[in-house]
Every structure is written in C-alpha cells, then in structure tokens.
Amino acid sequence: MIELPTPRAGVPAAPNAPVPAARAAVLVDEEQFAHDLSLMLRSGLSLIEALRTLSEQGAGNAAEPVREVLQSLQRGESLSRAMQATGAFGVPLLACAKASELTGDLGDSLQRFASNAARIRVLRSRLVSACVYPALLISVTFVVVLFLLVYVVPRFALVLDNAAQDIAPLSRALIHLGKAMHEVQLPIWLTLAAALGTLAWMLWRQARAGQLAGWVLQQTVRLPWMRPYVRSFGLSQLARSGAMLIRSGVPALKALAMCRELVASSDQPRLDRALAAASTGTPLAQSLHDAGLLDTLAWRVLRVAEETGQLHAALDRVADVHDALLERGLERLGRLIEPILMLTIGVVVGGIVVLMYVPIFQMASSIR
Numbered sequence: 001m002i003e004l005p006t007p008r009a010g011v012p013a014a015p016n017a018p019v020p021a022a023r024a025a026v027l028v029d030e031e032q033f034a035h036d037l038s039l040m041l042r043s044g045l046s047l048i049e050a051l052r053t054l055s056e057q058g059a060g061n062a063a064e065p066v067r068e069v070l071q072s073l074q075r076g077e078s079l080s081r082a083m084q085a086t087g088a089f090g091v092p093l094l095a096c097a098k099a100s101e102l103t104g105d106l107g108d109s110l111q112r113f114a115s116n117a118a119r120i121r122v123l124r125s126r127l128v129s130a131c132v133y134p135a136l137l138i139s140v141t142f143v144v145v146l147f148l149l150v151y152v153v154p155r156f157a158l159v160l161d162n163a164a165q166d167i168a169p170l171s172r173a174l175i176h177l178g179k180a181m182h183e184v185q186l187p188i189w190l191t192l193a194a195a196l197g198t199l200a201w202m203l204w205r206q207a208r209a210g211q212l213a214g215w216v217l218q219q220t221v222r223l224p225w226m227r228p229y230v231r232s233f234g235l236s237q238l239a240r241s242g243a244m245l246i247r248s249g250v251p252a253l254k255a256l257a258m259c260r261e262l263v264a265s266s267d268q269p270r271l272d273r274a275l276a277a278a279s280t281g282t283p284l285a286q287s288l289h290d291a292g293l294l295d296t297l298a299w300r301v302l303r304v305a306e307e308t309g310q311l312h313a314a315l316d317r318v319a320d321v322h323d324a325l326l327e328r329g330l331e332r333l334g335r336l337i338e339p340i341l342m343l344t345i346g347v348v349v350g351g352i353v354v355l356m357y358v359p360i361f362q363m364a365s366s367i368r
Contacts (some may be wrong), residue, residue, distance in 0.1 A: 026090045031117035054124035099249035109248045117245045131220045153178025171355045234263035236322035243315035
C-alpha cells in the first residue's frame, strides 16, 4: 500500500519538515521537470547527477525547489519525501515518485507522467482558446460601440441640430442616447479603465501562480453552453491521470481520489459517493456509473477491465473517448459561434452607422 499525506489547499504538506513562507510562490513546471529527469535517467545518469544537471540549468527561483530536492537526497531522504518537503510538486507527481521507489522504474514512471501532462495541456489549451476568442470579440465590440455612442454620435449630432426636417425616430433615439452618455463620459471611461485594470490584475495574479488556464476554465463553467465541454474535460483528466497513477502502482481508489480536484466542481461530490460505494465492496465501474460519471459504454469497458486486471488501459480508452468527443464538440461550437458573433457585431456596429447616416440622406433629399 502506498501512503501519501492528504494534500492541503492543493499543495501537500511534508511531515516534520518546515515549509518557508515564500515557498508557495515557487512552482515547478512539472511536465518539463518529469520529461527532463526521465530522459536523463533513461540515458544512464544517476538520480543525483540528473537533479544536479536540472538545478544548474534552471533559472532563478524556478531552480530552487530542484536544489532543495538534491540537498535532501544527499542527506539520505527518499525522492518522494524530498519533493514533498519543497511544497512545489503536486500530488500526482509525488504519487508517481513514491510508487517508483517500490517498483524501481522511476524513469518510465516520470515519462508516463510527462506524456499524460502534455496531452492534458494540449486539450486544456484548445478548451481555453474556444473560450477566449469569443470573449475577445465581444469585448472589442463593446469598446467600439461605447466609443461610437460616447464620442462619435454626439459630434455627429451637432451637424443635425439646426436641421429643419424631422429625423427618423430611431436616429433621434440614438442621438439622445449618445448625448446622454457624452454628458457622463468621464465616469464611463473611469469605470471601463477600472474594470480593465481589475481584470488585468486578476489575470496577472493567476498567471504568476501558474493557475491561469484553470482560472479561465472556472469562469467558463458559468456559461451554460460551455459546461458540457468543461465537464468532459474534467472526466478525461480523471480517467487519464487515474490510469497513469494506477500504472505506476497506486491503488485504484486512492489514485482516483488524488484526481478529485481535476473534475468539475459539480462532479466532485459524485466522485466522492462513487469512491465511498466502491470502498464498501461495490464494483468500481458500477459505482462510477451509478454516480453519473460513466456512460453505458464506458461502464461496460471498465467492468470487463476490473475482471481482467487491465483497469489502467480501460481508463486510458475512456479518456480517449472523452478527448475525441471534446475535440469534435469544440470544432462544431467554433463553427457555430464564430458566424453568429460576426453577424451580431456587423448588425450592431453597422446599425449604429446606418442610423447616423439616415438623417444625412434625408437632408440630401430635401435639398434636391
């Protein structure tokens, strides 16, 4: 049985090891770390030599956790305990290191972790891109419309103030709206600047903590049409990371429990219920299916895998299914949303421009 301490706030706490106050700000690129360390170990370097190389090629604070791991190993501590004491490594990577201490395949275990992290990173990037692009279009459109109403329309209205002919009702309403917004333009621009500044600060803070993509996904869950895709992404992470941990020697229930934070918040209680049921003797596939985390196809695949002892391979196949569904769904969503956004932007901006020019056309007709 592989025992790991329960993580607190996403970062595992090392027993009997003080953690510096600034440690939380120093995070390691786990994918790159696992890939590089695996490459050197599989090339024949010893663990000490490989870590010394990583610490020498690292820059600034990013190399500090690696140097601390190296120093702990030289004092005789195990790799998993040394990594855990830094507070810079996540539970899945710690579990891989702990399991490899029993199996002796640290290089292969780290390679599996790096491959898994790379696939998740690519999928997360696609999901984040599908969220960010529409948000950018909507934001730019909002700023353009605000500029037209606050700055352009009031100045355009000066040309029409002395016009004797009647102005179309919609054009007159637009002019009145523009004049009203022009009177309070300073609060409008200050509010916009404050909102942009707050957003920039939040993005900077999340990026500094290495959690920007996760934060964007958390905000995306609020959009009804994106929830199924975020949920599918979480289930894919659960299956793939669980498979990686099981293949590394972590018991199945413990492996899935370690991946709890990877699923959507709405699925976390379901996973808890499923693992609780499985711990009392219910087959894992059945408990996950009853909790709504597996469809019928995945349930049958996992049920057979439990009997054959190939649970890790079955979880990988379940993750592949979720990945394929997610990629197709995002592609369809992009094809649907982009034309709708472009059409909406054209109607809104074009409508404002047309309403501004209608009085000019009326004046030209009266001159003739």
